Amino acid sequence: QSALTQPPSASGSPGQSVTISCTGTSSDVGSYNYVSWYQQHPGKGPKLMIFEVSKRPSGVPDRFSGSKSGNTASLTVSGLQAEDEANYYCSSYAGSNDYVVFGGGTKLTVL
Amino acid sequence: GQLVESGGGLVEPGGSRRLSCEGSGFTFSTAWMSWVRQTPGKGLEWIGRIKSKADGGTTDYGAPVRGRFTISRDDSKNTLYLQMNSLKTEDTAVYYCTTDLPYCSRTTCYFLDFYYGMDVWGQGTTVTVSS
Numbered sequence: 632q633s634a635l636t637q638p639p640s641a642s643g644s645p646g647q648s649v650t651i652s653c654t655g656t657s658s659d660v661g662s663y664n665y666v667s668w669y670q671q672h673p674g675k676g677p678k679l680m681i682f683e684v685s686k687r688p689s690g691v692p693d694r695f696s697g698s699k700s701g702n703t704a705s706l707t708v709s710g711l712q713a714e715d716e717a718n719y720y721c722s723s724y725a726g727s728n729d730y731v732v733f734g735g736g737t738k739l740t741v742l
Numbered sequence: 743g744q745l746v747e748s749g750g751g752l753v754e755p756g757g758s759r760r761l762s763c764e765g766s767g768f769t770f771s772t773a774w775m776s777w778v779r780q781t782p783g784k785g786l787e788w789i790g791r792i793k794s795k796a797d798g799g800t801t802d803y804g805a806p807v808r809g810r811f812t813i814s815r816d817d818s819k820n821t822l823y824l825q826m827n828s829l830k831t832e833d834t835a836v837y838y839c840t841t842d843l844p845y846c847s848r849t850t851c852y853f854l855d856f857y858y859g860m861d862v863w864g865q866g867t868t869v870t871v872s873s
Contacts, residue, residue, distance in 0.1 A: 633784070633785045633786075665856070665857060665858055665859070667843075667858075667859040667860070669860075674865075675865060676745075676838050676863035676864050676865050676866055677786075677838070677860075677863050678863065679843065679859055679860060679861055679863075682843055682858065682859035683858070683859070688843075688861070720785070720786055722786070722857075722859075723857075724856050724857040724858070725857075727856070730788055730791075730802070730804065730856070730857050731788045731857040733785055733786040733787070733788075734785070735785045736785060736786075
């Protein structure tokens, strides 16, 4: 099983907002502000959507936002669009021994 | 930037395989590069990283592959390699190469020794370890 815990699925209608959680421990998410989120469409490689908890790479719509509270990080997708339907993975720096840990992924369905 | 992996296929347990990853659209020689694999059961797993030659060219590996896998690069060919030896059935996965995300201040960008993010990903190449 993955080190970070994500819900296996989430859904919302077009235009709505949905939030995906990512729960770690005090050794990873809770200790570092180096949480990233990736979007992956079927058959494609992941795409960086959020880094350093809440920063967006250029080209990522501002409908995507990130936050963190304690050991839990969250990704919110606002104004859902059909193309947002994908799998989303969180990741966190986990110290020099583990380097990075990933979540198991959340399948986002746009109803 | 773009990354294209190749070299995947069917390998017998105990065998070896070399994956390649060709980069384009960015300055390959200055990039820090990583390999990540993905399986249905264990999800995404970091394999290892190689720094640019200018930053020492050193490598780091995750525990599951340390001592069996080797990452190298040929900057003249804009190509990253993953040499996999003593393969096990649990190494069956889709293998991705990625560029590390640089940290950028207002005046400069540089790579961090710790995980900061993975910027560009390839489309992946599948390795199946089975007899």
